Amino acid sequence: MAQLNAQKAFEILDRQIYVDSSAAPALAVNSVYGGYGETTILQNVSLDIPEGKITILVGPNGCGKSTLLKTIARVLQPESGEVLLGDRNVHKMPTKSVALEMALLAQGPIAPEGLTVRELVAQGRFPHQSFLRQWTTEDARAVDDAMAATDIIQFADRPVSSLSGGQRQRCWIAMSLAQDTDIILLDEPTTFLDLKVQVDVMNLLTKTARDAHKTMVVVLHELNIAATYADKLVMMRDGEIVANGDVQEVFTAENLRSVFDLDANVIVDQQSGRPVCVPVIAR
Amino acid sequence: MATANTNLRLAGESSRALMCIGAIIFFFALHISVGAKHIPLANVFDAFLSYDAKVFDHIVIWDLRLPRAIIALVVGACLAVSGALMQGVTRNALADPGLLGLLSGASFAVVIGYYFFGSTVMPFLPMLASAGALVAACLVWWIATAAPGGARPLTLILSGAAVTAFLAAIISGVQLLDQDNFQNLRVWLTGSISGSRFEVLYWCTPWLIGSSAITLYVARQVTSLAMGDEVAVGLGVNVAKIKMLVLLAVVGLTSCAVALAGPMGFIGLVIPHVVRLFVGTDYARVVPYSALVGAAYLLLVDIVARMALAPVEISTGLVTSLLGAPFFVWLVKAKL
Numbered sequence: 001m002a003q004l005n006a007q008k009a010f011e012i013l014d015r016q017i018y019v020d021s022s023a024a025p026a027l028a029v030n031s032v033y034g035g036y037g038e039t040t041i042l043q044n045v046s047l048d049i050p051e052g053k054i055t056i057l058v059g060p061n062g063c064g065k066s067t068l069l070k071t072i073a074r075v076l077q078p079e080s081g082e083v084l085l086g087d088r089n090v091h092k093m094p095t096k097s098v099a100l101e102m103a104l105l106a107q108g109p110i111a112p113e114g115l116t117v118r119e120l121v122a123q124g125r126f127p128h129q130s131f132l133r134q135w136t137t138e139d140a141r142a143v144d145d146a147m148a149a150t151d152i153i154q155f156a157d158r159p160v161s162s163l164s165g166g167q168r169q170r171c172w173i174a175m176s177l178a179q180d181t182d183i184i185l186l187d188e189p190t191t192f193l194d195l196k197v198q199v200d201v202m203n204l205l206t207k208t209a210r211d212a213h214k215t216m217v218v219v220l221h222e223l224n225i226a227a228t229y230a231d232k233l234v235m236m237r238d239g240e241i242v243a244n245g246d247v248q249e250v251f252t253a254e255n256l257r258s259v260f261d262l263d264a265n266v267i268v269d270q271q272s273g274r275p276v277c278v279p280v281i282a283r
Numbered sequence: 284m285a286t287a288n289t290n291l292r293l294a295g296e297s298s299r300a301l302m303c304i305g306a307i308i309f310f311f312a313l314h315i316s317v318g319a320k321h322i323p324l325a326n327v328f329d330a331f332l333s334y335d336a337k338v339f340d341h342i343v344i345w346d347l348r349l350p351r352a353i354i355a356l357v358v359g360a361c362l363a364v365s366g367a368l369m370q371g372v373t374r375n376a377l378a379d380p381g382l383l384g385l386l387s388g389a390s391f392a393v394v395i396g397y398y399f400f401g402s403t404v405m406p407f408l409p410m411l412a413s414a415g416a417l418v419a420a421c422l423v424w425w426i427a428t429a430a431p432g433g434a435r436p437l438t439l440i441l442s443g444a445a446v447t448a449f450l451a452a453i454i455s456g457v458q459l460l461d462q463d464n465f466q467n468l469r470v471w472l473t474g475s476i477s478g479s480r481f482e483v484l485y486w487c488t489p490w491l492i493g494s495s496a497i498t499l500y501v502a503r504q505v506t507s508l509a510m511g512d513e514v515a516v517g518l519g520v521n522v523a524k525i526k527m528l529v530l531l532a533v534v535g536l537t538s539c540a541v542a543l544a545g546p547m548g549f550i551g552l553v554i555p556h557v558v559r560l561f562v563g564t565d566y567a568r569v570v571p572y573s574a575l576v577g578a579a580y581l582l583l584v585d586i587v588a589r590m591a592l593a594p595v596e597i598s599t600g601l602v603t604s605l606l607g608a609p610f611f612v613w614l615v616k617a618k619l
Contacts, residue, residue: 075516099519106513112374112506115564123507127519131500179518187513 024086026051026183026215027072027102032081034071035239040079041067043239049183054209054216056226059236060260065219066107066187068236072217073104073185085183099127103176107187107219111160117171118156121146124178146177150204166197173204183215191221198222202229223260227251227275235259251275296568299561303575307356310582314355315348317586319594322348350478355585355599356578357484357491358476358544359554361536363577364498364570366551367558371505371566372529375436376614379552380416380537383439384446386546388419389538390472391450397468398457408483409490412538420534422446474547474600476585487539494535498570501528505566547581547600549607554580556614 025048035041041064049055057065070076072083074090083090090098103124111120124146125139147153150170155163160171169189176184189205190198206229209216220226226233233250235243237259243250256262256277264277312327322340330341362380369378380386392415396404404411426442427434454472458465504525507515515522540547554577555569562568581599584606588599 070513073513073517075513095516095521096519099517104513104517106511106517109511109514112371112509112564113376114559115506119506119563119565120510123510123518126504126507129503176517185517 024051025049026085027090027217028084029068029072030082030084032068032071032078032083034076034078034081035064035067036076041239042071042078045081045239045241047234047241047244049215049217050232051182051215052209052213053231054206054218054229055232055234056230057217057219057234057236058221058223058226058259059242063236063259064239065234065236067239069185069187069217069219073102074098075104075106096127099179099181101181102183102185103179103181105172105176105184105186105189108191109172111168111171113161114159115161116157117152117160117163117174118143118147120160120171121152121174121178124175124180127179142178142180146174149177149208150174165193166200169193169197169201170204173201173208177208177212181214183217186216186218188219188221190225198225205229223251223256224276227277228272248273248275251277253277299572300575303572303579306579307575307582310579310586311352311356314352314582314586315344317590318348347478350481350484351476351585352582354478354480354484354543355476355581357487358540358547359550359577359579359581360574361491361494361540361577362547362550363554363558363573363580365533365536365540366553367555367566367569367573368498368501368505368529368533369551370555371509371569372526373434373436373439374509374511375439376556377436377440377552377611379549380533380540381447381546381548382552382611383443384419384423384450385416385534385537386541386548387447387450387454388422389413389416389541390546391415391419391454393541394454394457394465394468394472397465398461405483406486408542409487409538412542413490413534416534416538416541417530419446419450420530470598471545473598474545474603475598476544476581476588480543483542487542490535490539494532494539497528497532498536501525501532502570503567505529505570506564509564509566545600548604549611550577550581550603552614553607553610556610 027049029045029047032042032045033040045064045068057068059065067076071078072090074095077091085093085098085101121143122139125142128139129135147156150173152167152170152174155167155171160168163171173189186205190201193201202225205216205218208214227247230247232245233243233247234241235250235255242259243255251266253264253266256264256266262277263280265280266275266277268274269276312324315327316322316324320343322344326340327344330338330344334345335341365380365385366378369380369383370376389412392411393408396407396411423439423442423446424434426445427438430438430442432438458469504515504520507518507520508522508525512522555573558569558572558576562572581603584602585599588597588602591597
């Protein structure tokens with residue numbers, strides 16, 4: 001009986017995986033070369049971002065993970081290749097219509113001094129407004145919902161600059177949520193935060209991705225945080241994607257050595273089934 | 284709850300706006316009433332509500348005092364809005380048309396125009412001033428970008444000071460070459476408001492309308508730009524386009540102010556900071572309130588300039604600088 005159930009479970013799992021891999025990606029990066037000005041960093045990068053999942057990009061400093069994210073977000077123009085949103089080229093669409101489908105949380109953004117939390121979150125409604133269609137009740141509701149989801153209502157009328165790092169990051173996340181897009185790109189959202197606050201931020205993001213079925217692409221620095229939260233993990237080095245796939249497949253001692261030159265053991269956490277890396281102490 | 288909050292905010296908003304407009308009306312009337320011949324406020328209102336060509340006071344008001352008051356109002360609004368837009372887009376608390384060289388660029392172009400063409404240059408004054416302001420702005424930006432560390436608040440101020448000093452030297456040189464012609468430009472060069480320049484206002488009107496239209500269109504997007512280019516791109520702001528439009532608006536407004544009243548320092552620096560204390564940092568509000576408060580402020584300053592040492596009149600630009608420079612020092616201590 002138990003065996004039968006297990007078999008059934010595997011069948012369902014198999015079907016699930018089959019369905020997932022056949023679904024069209026939310027974003028597709030096709031043979032992209034690019035970087036800043038004259039310097040080409042990305043070398044022929046191709047990547048599919050699965051819909052409704054959290055894709056995390058990791059790699060050593062200067063590997064091009066932020067450059068890739070900024071190219072996807074159209075902050076940078078690719079030298080060649082394309083980024084497709086469905087079947088439309090992100091870099092050729094009107095920037096405002098991209099903003100209706102894809103939000104960006106930039107790295108270490110700074111709010112103008114004195115801007116209140118509510119004003120900041122309200123900025124997320126920008127692409128929904130025009131000169132003739134200004135503020136609506138729908139905008140107000142989206143802002144309230146975003147502040148509720150990120151638990152910042154109690155700070156609504158305080159200046160963003162008066163909050164702690166973690167609270168501030170929640171405000172920026174709320175701004176991205178108020179933008180009400182299917183896709184959110186996040187550039188190192190946990191950098192400079194305490195471990196506990198990093199975990200809070202990542203829990204908030206995963207919960208949002210699950211509840212609202214959002215697609216997220218996150219650049220992260222912390223390897224173990226990445227391994228804990230990624231649905232799909234992408235490792236980059238020297239502007240190329242070295243490994244890309246399920247966390248269990250990608251997060252291995254060999255890959256950590258070849259991508260990061262890091263000597264570490266990878267063990268599996270019993271409770272979550274997630275891999276964790278433990279650095280090897282040099283003798 | 285949300286709607287109650289919104290209603291409360293709207294009520295606060297309209298009472299703030301009404302207060303500003305009330306202040307403008309009061310200073311405007313006061314501005315007209317004071318002078319060599321004191322005209323009671325009642326007569327001032329009378330002159331507007333029931334004009335009588337036979338009453339001497341009414342003629343003085345309409346022909347002499349009103350033009351000056353209107354120019355003060357327009358110049359104050361122009362400079363304050365320019366400063367607000369510049370501070371937002373450059374994310375620089377010290378941005379100001381004077382400190383970043385736009386005022387001296389515009390004055391330089393006007394002086395050179397006078398030198399070569401005399402008073403026939405009048406209709407082209409706004410255009411000339413705009414060209415000068417634009418070139419100076421680009422020059423200041425280019426020098427600051429070339430400095431190590433790029434265009435930071437400090438490098439922008441330093442390159443603004445350098446360009447201003449350089450242009451001031453040339454202006455003085457030109458003045459020395461042609462003493463007679465520049466006698467009447469000397470007062471203008473310190474920043475002065477005079478009803479006799481009302482004709483210039485006609486030539487400025489198209490520029491004012493154009494720049495104001497652009498300003499209305501970009502104000503809301505300046506808040507996004509003030510959060511950084513990347514954030515703005517993510518929100519769907521066409522960053523390059525908006526920056527270009529802001530530059531056009533700032534150049535247009537600044538050059539109208541210069542054509543009307545010469546280089547009037549520190550208004551663009553002081554007013555947006557004062558406004559932010561009351562309405563916050565959202566430029567959709569900072570920009571219109573800067574226009575209102577700037578207009579009220581320059582009306583008041585111009586009253587002071589005429590009253591302080593009466594019957595001698597101090598150049599208005601000297602007063603704005605006397606009041607603005609200490610504020611600038613405080614700002615450097617607090618924000619740099």
